[in-house]
Amino acid sequence: MAAVPSFLIADDHPMVRDALASALGQAFPSAQIAVASTLAQVQAALDREPETDALLLDLDMPGMDGLTGVALLRSEHPIVPIIVVSAAREPAVVRRAYEFGASAYIDKSASLEEIVGTVAAVLDGEIFAPPESEPTDTFSQRAAQLTPQQWRVLALMIQGDQNKQIAHKLGVGEATVKAHVTVILRKLGVRSRTQAVIEARSLAIPVAEPVRP
Amino acid sequence: MAAVPSFLIADDHPMVRDALASALGQAFPSAQIAVASTLAQVQAALDREPETDALLLDLDMPGMDGLTGVALLRSEHPIVPIIVVSAAREPAVVRRAYEFGASAYIDKSASLEEIVGTVAAVLDGEIFAPPESEPTDTFSQRAAQLTPQQWRVLALMIQGDQNKQIAHKLGVGEATVKAHVTVILRKLGVRSRTQAVIEARSLAIPVAEPVRP
DNA sequence: TCAGGCCTTCGACTTTGGTCTGATTGTGGC
DNA sequence: GCCACAATCAGACCAAAGTCGAAGGCCTGA
Structure with a gap:
């Protein structure tokens, strides 16, 4: 990594x-820290600073x-290590996060010390490599074959957008979107x-929860 | 309130x-701030400092x-104003929080300024009444209008079936299915x-909702 | 440098989805 | 009986979804 570490923090909760x-500012006094509160801001920030x-x-x-966003960012910026921060404790979510290319996973209920430690480990190159071994034909694996543009299309499909809307948002023709959809x-x-x-x-995060047998 | 305001912050996420x-320390420089990370700690802190x-x-x-904890604390310390902090945005949760005696409700995605402002308002005695009085037009309510057969069609739609397949499974014509879909x-x-x-x-995904009256 | 592969783009075409009009039948309530 | 509504379907029609073939750009290895 560079002499001056650069971080991008993406969370919509200001707190x-x-x-x-x-916390990162104290642990890495010379660090350059950027923030984002939406996926779009993350993409913009990474475009400006691809060496994060x-x-x-x-x-x-x-x-x-949920995790589709991780995959999307991963395909656009394969070099930038992604540390997923989430309140979700489900092992399934953690596993999928690694499958989609996350370098580490931090539980939000962890202490700030643990978090800083994890970040430092990632900076040192300790990429907690995805323990991929099973060739199980999961949906996630199939999804991993998508190209960046295909991920963008899929992300909008998931929101309920129609081809015409997707085409407009991506600035391409509807025919193009249809072609992508076919491949997807x-x-x-x-x-x-x-x-x-x-x-x-x-694949998205089930919002925490439920109990009550 | 006392000359020196006292707060108790209860959250299991250190961050x-x-x-x-x-944030509160900056907004109220002389304030006395205590923290707790479990319900038991909250109870202990309130027993020590009932004038919070x-x-x-x-x-x-x-x-x-969930919200049962709010009611519990409320009955033990009726004087202490409770400001519920949650990531849940569901109107149902907010409404229930007020029903259980909360003085205010803060969305975790609110800015720190908003949060401080809300706390200040509560200190001034402004009990925030539920601004939710409009007949919340939820999806669940709309869904309740479906007829039995329309539910069956919807159930198959949710599984990814096409109109033709749905028609076959229900033993009706495709035109009928289309008519149902239009109404749905x-x-x-x-x-x-x-x-x-x-x-x-x-809707099917469980939400943080304590039920069971 | 050229061949081959992949991504992205698109137009033309086919299929599915969805609306509208209009109609028939049965059911339950007032 | 009458009314309201659920359920069924046909046919026409337009919009959206999906398929196919093809072109240009870009990178890589021979």
Whole structure:
């Protein structure tokens, strides 16, 4: 990493964001710290600063749609280590986060010391490599074959956007979007847009919860 | 309130806790601030300091069991104003928080300025009445208007079935299914099958809702 | 430098989705 | 009986979704 470490903190809760920023600021006094509160801001920040040493990414952010956002950022910036920060404790979420290319996973209920320690470990190159070994044909694996633009299209499909809207938001023709959709459906192994949305959304974070037998 | 305001911050996330504490410390330089990370610690702190001016209470804490913890604290210390802090944005949760005796409700995604402002308002005796009086037009309410057969159609839509498959499974014609779909979309207030599936599936996912009266 | 592969883009075409009009049948309540 | 509504379907029609083939740009290895 560079002599001056650079961080990007992405969380829509100002409290959490500030806490992380100040903690990292103290631990790395010379660090350059940027913040973002939406997926769009994250993308913009990474475009400006592609050499970012670590991205601390909250999963419950506007536009993230859970882990699909991780995959999207991963495909756009394969070099930037992503440290997923989430309140979710479910092992399934953690595992999927690694499958989608996260370098580390931090539970929000961890202490600031632990968090700083994890960040330092990532900076030192200790990429907690995805213990990928099983060749199980999971949906996540199929999804990993998507190109950056295809991820963008899928992210908008998941929000319920129609091809025309997607085309407008991405600044391309509707025919192009349709072509992407066709490829996406084939790569995901489904037969319709609705099925793709269902599968992809099941990757998103189930918002904490429930108890009560 | 006393000349020196006293706060109790209850949250099991160190990040959030520290952020709140420092924000309140800056806004009220002379304030006395205590923290707690479990319901038991909150109870102990309130027993020691029954004159606390404001309790900032996270809902997702060990032992809280959602809003029941609010009611418990309320009955033990009726004088202490409770400010519920939660990531939950659901109107139902907010409404119930007030029903259980909360003085204010703060969304975790609010800015620190807003939070400090809310705390100050509570200190001044402004009990925030639920601004939620409008007949909240929730998706669940709209969904309740569906007829039995429309539910069956929707259930199959949610599984990713196409109109033709649905018609076959229900033993009716495709035209009939289309007619049902049209009504379903209108009743749910969405514009496409995909959006209907997204909304309906998010409904099935358990939300932080203590029930069981 | 050129061939091959991949991403992205798009137009033309086919299929599915969704609306509208209008109609028939059955059910339950007032 | 009458009314309201659920359920069924047909046919026409427009919009959205999805497929196919093809072109240009970019990178990589021979």
